[in-house]
Amino acid sequence: MTSTVAVVGAGPVGLLLAGDLRTHGVPTVVLEQRSAPMAESRASTLHTRTMELLEERGVLDRIGPLPDGGPGHFGGLRLDLTAADPTHRHAGQWKCPQTRLEAVLQERAGELGAVVRRGRRVVALRDRGTDVLVETVGTDGRRERLTCAYVVGCDGGDSTVRRLAGFEFAGRDARREMLRADVAGLDIPERRFERHPRGLATAHRWPDGSTRVMVHLFGTTPTPRTGPPRYDEVVTAWSQVTGEDIGHGEPLWLNAFDDTRRQATRYRRGRVLLAGDAAHVQMPVGGQALNLGLQDAAELGARLASSDLNAYDRTRRPVGTRTLTDIQAQSYLLLGGHEVEPLRRLFAELLEFDPVRRHLARRISRPAPPRPHPTAETTPKDRSSAMGRLTHKTALVTGSSRGIGRAVARRLAEEGALVAVHYATDEDAARKTVESIERDGGRAFPVRAELGVPGDVHELFLGVEHGLKERTGEAALDIVVNNAGVTTPAGVLPEDVTPEELDRLFAVNAKAPFFVVQRALPLLREGGRIINISSGLTRFASPDQVGYAMTKGAIEQLSLHFARHLAPRGITVNSVAPGITNNGSPLFDIPEAVEQMAQLSAFKRVGEAVDVADVVTFLASSEARWITGAFIDASGGTLLG
Numbered sequence: 001m002t003s004t005v006a007v008v009g010a011g012p013v014g015l016l017l018a019g020d021l022r023t024h025g026v027p028t029v030v031l032e033q034r035s036a037p038m039a040e041s042r043a044s045t046l047h048t049r050t051m052e053l054l055e056e057r058g059v060l061d062r063i064g065p066l067p068d069g070g071p072g073h074f075g076g077l078r079l080d081l082t083a084a085d086p087t088h089r090h091a092g093q094w095k096c097p098q099t100r101l102e103a104v105l106q107e108r109a110g111e112l113g114a115v116v117r118r119g120r121r122v123v124a125l126r127d128r129g130t131d132v133l134v135e136t137v138g139t140d141g142r143r144e145r146l147t148c149a150y151v152v153g154c155d156g157g158d159s160t161v162r163r164l165a166g167f168e169f170a171g172r173d174a175r176r177e178m179l180r181a182d183v184a185g186l187d188i189p190e191r192r193f194e195r196h197p198r199g200l201a202t203a204h205r206w207p208d209g210s211t212r213v214m215v216h217l218f219g220t221t222p223t224p225r226t227g228p229p230r231y232d233e234v235v236t237a238w239s240q241v242t243g244e245d246i247g248h249g250e251p252l253w254l255n256a257f258d259d260t261r262r263q264a265t266r267y268r269r270g271r272v273l274l275a276g277d278a279a280h281v282q283m284p285v286g287g288q289a290l291n292l293g294l295q296d297a298a299e300l301g302a303r304l305a306s307s308d309l310n311a312y313d314r315t316r317r318p319v320g321t322r323t324l325t326d327i328q329a330q331s332y333l334l335l336g337g338h339e340v341e342p343l344r345r346l347f348a349e350l351l352e353f354d355p356v357r358r359h360l361a362r363r364i365s366r367p368a369p370p371r372p373h374p375t376a377e378t379t380p381k382d383r384s385s386a387m388g389r390l391t392h393k394t395a396l397v398t399g400s401s402r403g404i405g406r407a408v409a410r411r412l413a414e415e416g417a418l419v420a421v422h423y424a425t426d427e428d429a430a431r432k433t434v435e436s437i438e439r440d441g442g443r444a445f446p447v448r449a450e451l452g453v454p455g456d457v458h459e460l461f462l463g464v465e466h467g468l469k470e471r472t473g474e475a476a477l478d479i480v481v482n483n484a485g486v487t488t489p490a491g492v493l494p495e496d497v498t499p500e501e502l503d504r505l506f507a508v509n510a511k512a513p514f515f516v517v518q519r520a521l522p523l524l525r526e527g528g529r530i531i532n533i534s535s536g537l538t539r540f541a542s543p544d545q546v547g548y549a550m551t552k553g554a555i556e557q558l559s560l561h562f563a564r565h566l567a568p569r570g571i572t573v574n575s576v577a578p579g580i581t582n583n584g585s586p587l588f589d590i591p592e593a594v595e596q597m598a599q600l601s602a603f604k605r606v607g608e609a610v611d612v613a614d615v616v617t618f619l620a621s622s623e624a625r626w627i628t629g630a631f632i633d634a635s636g637g638t639l640l641g
């Protein structure tokens with residue numbers, strides 16, 4: 001059996017990893033689609049932790065002395081990075097052109113015995129469980145197959161490996177863009193993140209006399225691009241922001257970057273792993289993308305050599321999430337217009353405090369995974385304070401003042417989602433749901449709307465949109481749980497059901513969920529989740545609930561057909577069918593009744609609301625991305641007969 005590791009991408013991340021794998025004796029092949037190393041230098045800043053890693057590997061000695069990168073910044077506010085650890089030999093930041101770093105890392109990888117194959121593009125991957133088959137095409141069009149133990153995608157933000165291996169890359173597209181250029185023949189004054197009424201401008205003179213200009217016009221959204229910006233775009237923006245004309249300069253390099261934020265929801269799938277920009281894309285501010293990637297590579301080399309692969313995901317993904325969040329905060333401070341001025345002033349004030357400077361400087365200089373507060377209260381309930389599976393997600397759970405809905409709202413919030421707790425009449429109960437979520441460190445807000453009456457869904461979404469905008473700045477939804485429901489009162493025979501009663505059942509249990517889904521469509525983000533609560537009674541005959549069961553049959557159809565409709569947007573739609581579940585109603589206080597109901601389940605107990613909530617939470621997670629249009633029996637085996 002092969003033990004070769006194929007590293008895809010010969011950038012700094014792939015080359016550092018290849019060298020490290022060789023120091024552990026792992027046979028390593030680097031596959032790179034470019035025939036020659038890149039000539040342009042994208043990133044140039046090295047931070048303290050990266051300097052240590054390079055020093056440990058003898059790479060710093062090979063590179064030679066590096067110029068000091070000066071003080072750093074946080075969202076354009078000056079932040080001296082030496083504050084992280086003032087006495088450290090690599091305190092601060094250092095400048096090294098990416099081309100130089102790559103050349104040295106390639107030399108090292110080669111000397112250690114890694115085979116670097118340029119001009120080979122990966123076109124297919126097949127994880128066969130015991131090995132991975134990688135197919136490449138050379139510049140001459142010839143195909144080759146390689147069998148290896150693992151494949152690592154270090155192939156950048158547009159990673160082919162990530163796509164071929166089916167990783168989910170969650171996040172959001174760009175909202176702001178910055179233009180930059182290296183220009184010869186300019187004598188404009190130097191400035192760092194200078195804020196003007198219409199935008200932001202930076203000018204930095206390189207040792208060769210050329211000038212790096214960067215410019216952003218406040219409030220403008222990114223232009224769709226297939227290549228670099230034209231120089232006249234830079235000239236126009238520069239003049240609009242600063243009033244200076246740079247039209248006479250000679251552009252040497254043109255580039256646009258933006259604040260896209262995406263991260264793989266796992267860094268490992270079977271025998272395929274991701275590192276660097278392939279695992280996370282972020283605004284390239286302060287060189288953090290390169291540093292984060294090199295630190296991924298260092299961790300992965302050791303983990304691959306010891307076959308402790310899940311530890312790689314466990315340690316590096318939270319670091320990535322935290323860094324991406326910090327970078328997003330920086331992008332708001334940096335590229336926001338006048339509306340962020342109060343926040344910038346407050347931030348600048350906070351940055352005068354030593355502990356604040358040290359805290360933020362450490363987050364950049366040596367990013368570490370977030371740790372839950374080491375208090376005695378760190379129980380499983382505190383999951384939301386650490387990184388949950390649903391952090392940054394938003395959810396609407398109808399009928400979550402009580403019963404199953406309340407348990408669902410609580411579980412989603414525990415995983416980090418912001419939850420709209422919907423109810424019809426029981427305001428007290430809804431408030432209790434919200435309070436219990438907040439006590440456990442989660443986020444939620446109540447929304448009132450009676451369903452099954454004219455204007456119901458409109459009223460519901462007024463509240464949902466308002467609550468979300470207030471808390472997140474936008475009305476986007478990731479998870480919708482249609483849970484609210486009514487039943488036929490016990491003891492009503494099919495013969496006695498009135499048209500009005502049947503209408504009411506359909507209005508609340510079937511019609512309202514349909515229009516909730518329809519109304520949610522424009523708000524649902526890519527990768528969204530719709531979960532409809534059905535009932536085991538669609539598979540288990542109980543004549544006095546025939547009307548109710550018919551409405552649940554209808555909601556299952558809602559799941560089936562919308563699943564197909566919404567799949568192109570990566571949205572899944574599923575039905576969860578509980579059996580008899582303790583919803584806190586007085587019936588469940590009568591031991592004899594509970595004992596009798598328990599006999600229906602294969603496990604001889606009634607369901608608890610959290611039994612169902614756990615199933616719903618799983619379907620809401622990214623791990624359930626491959627389940628759609630499904631009927632999930634959550635009845636503890638009641639349907640097994």
Ligand code: NAP
Nearest residue numbers: 399400401403404423424425426451483484485580581583
């Ligand atoms: P529950 O305890 O009776 O709570 C019902 C929830 O729905 C409450 O939050 C209620 O809000 C809300 N609601 C009811 N009618 C509404 C209306 N017209 N408009 C808006 N909201 C309304 O419910 P549950 O037993 O947990 O059941 C939840 C879901 O699971 C239902 O769809 C039910 O069919 C299904 N299910 C339950 C069981 C079970 O044994 N419990 C079994 C299988 C399926 P307010 O009270 O605040 O007005």
Ligand code: P7Q
Nearest residue numbers: 487535536537540542578579580600635638
């Ligand atoms: O028995 C159910 C049942 C019931 C009820 O009887 C009365 C209640 C709790 O007011 C409404 C209700 C909703 C249900 O979804 C179920 C149910 O799913 C169920 C029952 C008995 C045996 C099997 C069941 O699902 C598999």
